[in-house]
Amino acid sequence: MDHCHSDFYTIPWQDKWVIYKPQRQLAFIGNAALAKYILKRNHGATIKTDPEIEQFLERIGFDLPGLECPIPELESACSPAAAVLLMTNRCNLRCVYCYANAGEEPCLSDITWPAAKAAIDHVLENAERTGVTPSLTFHGGGEPTIHWELLTKAVIYARAAEPSTRVSMSSNGMWTESQRRFICRHFTNVSLSMDGLADVQNRQRPMADVSESAPTVAKSIRALDEAGIDYGIRMTVMPDSVGELAAGVKHICATTRTLAIQVEPTFTRCRGQYGDIDEDFAEDFAEHFMEAWRVGRSFNRQVYYSAARPWVIASTFCQAPLKAVVVTADGRLVTCFEVFSAASPLARGFTVGQVCDGQVKYDHAALQAFLDTQQSRRHECRDCFCYWHCCGDCATRRPGSRQESTGRCHVTRRITLMLLLEYIHEGGGVWMGLRKATAAFRPKRHPGAACETTPFESKL
Numbered sequence: 001m002d003h004c005h006s007d008f009y010t011i012p013w014q015d016k017w018v019i020y021k022p023q024r025q026l027a028f029i030g031n032a033a034l035a036k037y038i039l040k041r042n043h044g045a046t047i048k049t050d051p052e053i054e055q056f057l058e059r060i061g062f063d064l065p066g067l068e069c070p071i072p073e074l075e076s077a078c079s080p081a082a083a084v085l086l087m088t089n090r091c092n093l094r095c096v097y098c099y100a101n102a103g104e105e106p107c108l109s110d111i112t113w114p115a116a117k118a119a120i121d122h123v124l125e126n127a128e129r130t131g132v133t134p135s136l137t138f139h140g141g142g143e144p145t146i147h148w149e150l151l152t153k154a155v156i157y158a159r160a161a162e163p164s165t166r167v168s169m170s171s172n173g174m175w176t177e178s179q180r181r182f183i184c185r186h187f188t189n190v191s192l193s194m195d196g197l198a199d200v201q202n203r204q205r206p207m208a209d210v211s212e213s214a215p216t217v218a219k220s221i222r223a224l225d226e227a228g229i230d231y232g233i234r235m236t237v238m239p240d241s242v243g244e245l246a247a248g249v250k251h252i253c254a255t256t257r258t259l260a261i262q263v264e265p266t267f268t269r270c271r272g273q274y275g276d277i278d279e280d281f282a283e284d285f286a287e288h289f290m291e292a293w294r295v296g297r298s299f300n301r302q303v304y305y306s307a308a309r310p311w312v313i314a315s316t317f318c319q320a321p322l323k324a325v326v327v328t329a330d331g332r333l334v335t336c337f338e339v340f341s342a343a344s345p346l347a348r349g350f351t352v353g354q355v356c357d358g359q360v361k362y363d364h365a366a367l368q369a370f371l372d373t374q375q376s377r378r379h380e381c382r383d384c385f386c387y388w389h390c391c392g393d394c395a396t397r398r399p400g401s402r403q404e405s406t407g408r409c410h411v412t413r414r415i416t417l418m419l420l421l422e423y424i425h426e427g428g429g430v431w432m433g434l435r436k437a438t439a440a441f442r443p444k445r446h447p448g449a450a451c452e453t454t455p456f457e458s459k460l
């Protein structure tokens with residue numbers, strides 16, 4: 001078990017300790033005597049000063065102040081300049097792990113133009129008032145491009161009102177030629193879900209008629225590459241595909257120009273049902289992730305898993321509740337991109353208002369209650385060395401207590417530790433993230449959000 005000493009952690013590793021001060025981005029390996037010395041020193045206990053250790057600690061800036069990270073206040077922070085439209089629960093794929101059971105829900109649900117327009121107008125106004133560039137993102141509960149007419153209307157409307165509006169979406173890439181042309185012309189960024197090798201993609205992400213999806217997705221990726229669009233690929237890994245993860249990442253690196261590959265273990269038990277992963281899979285995933293991470297490095301690409309991010313110091317896992325107006329297909333305001341409608345198992349605690357009479361109407365008490373719940377979840381994690389990065393994890397991936405997410409926590413802790421060891425090795429024995437930006441390890445983009453898009457990550 002690692003130990004927390006309020007601002008630094010000692011993590012057992014082999015027969016030694018990783019001594020870790022996250023807010024200073026400092027990590028190094030020490031023996032038990034060094035760990036004990038620093039622990040006593042930190043507690044102000046009387047110790048016989050060791051000049052050699054003291055010199056070392058001074059040289060690495062051990063006692064300098066760490067990065068601060070205040071908890072955002074609702075009153076001052078809630079002026080979102082980002083509209084996120086959860087477009088539909090229809091889908092042309094039947095991914096075996098789909099959290100929304102898209103395409104198979106009994107009630108079809110498509111966002112309406114008045115709801116979409118109200119969200120866009122609201123964020124454009126906020127953006128103008130605050131001087132922030134507005135953004136418009138299309139997300140799921142289904143495949144956004146299925147609701148194509150509304151999607152194109154929303155893009156054209158937002159861009160006509162404010163030409164600098166950034167447009168992005170999370171998509172499965174099952175696009176027609178004319179859709180590819182529109183996306184390549186108008187989108188700033190795309191997060192494209194694709195599971196690596198064609199066999200894995202076809203097995204995990206079949207079309208509704210069970211035919212193969214890989215060839216169409218490959219065409220869409222080629223179109224993005226040719227148009228020079230900024231896009232990332234998002235892979236989901238299941239217990240029976242974890243052995244093919246590194247090969248999948250290699251395939252993506254060799255055949256696409258994407259710079260960022262997000263890799264996540266599945267977080268559902270089956271279609272439409274969230275669930276933790278078991279510890280065997282968690283261990284396998286972490287090992288194979290690091291193999292894939294090294295493959296990515298050899299191609300100069302960033303491979304990342306959302307909750308393992310030692311370069312981030314944050315007070316919340318995700319900033320979507322304060323930075324985005326997230327509107328469901330049935331016109332609710334929610335705090336998460338995955339809470340797609342009233343049918344979502346998480347709808348109740350995540351609903352913080354609604355769109356009515358063409359206006360965005362927040363229930364500020366509900367939003368504050370949601371934020372308070374996130375801080376209580378985070379509070380449970382004070383003794384975990386991932387506390388400052390994972391912050392209690394994504395609200396949907398770890399909806400309950402920490403004890404109910406042992407698989408997911410194992411993945412986060414294991415990968416974070418292995419990344420720290422890589423950083424220490426690269427730094428010649430000490431990781432000093434604040435002093436020397438270890439460029440090779442810092443992501444080109446700041447990854448973070450667990451869902452299939454990355455604009456609302458908590459940043460340093």
Ligand code: SF4
Binds near residue numbers: 091102
């Ligand atoms: S995971 Fe995405 S692409 Fe797959 S079925 Fe669900 S909504 Fe469709």
Ligand code: SF4
Binds near residue numbers: 317335395397448451
């Ligand atoms: S990171 Fe988690 S909580 Fe935030 S929007 Fe994505 S799925 Fe929802």
Ligand code: SF4
Binds near residue numbers: 384387402408409413
């Ligand atoms: S959710 Fe798990 S991994 Fe994340 S900070 Fe809490 S205990 Fe650590």
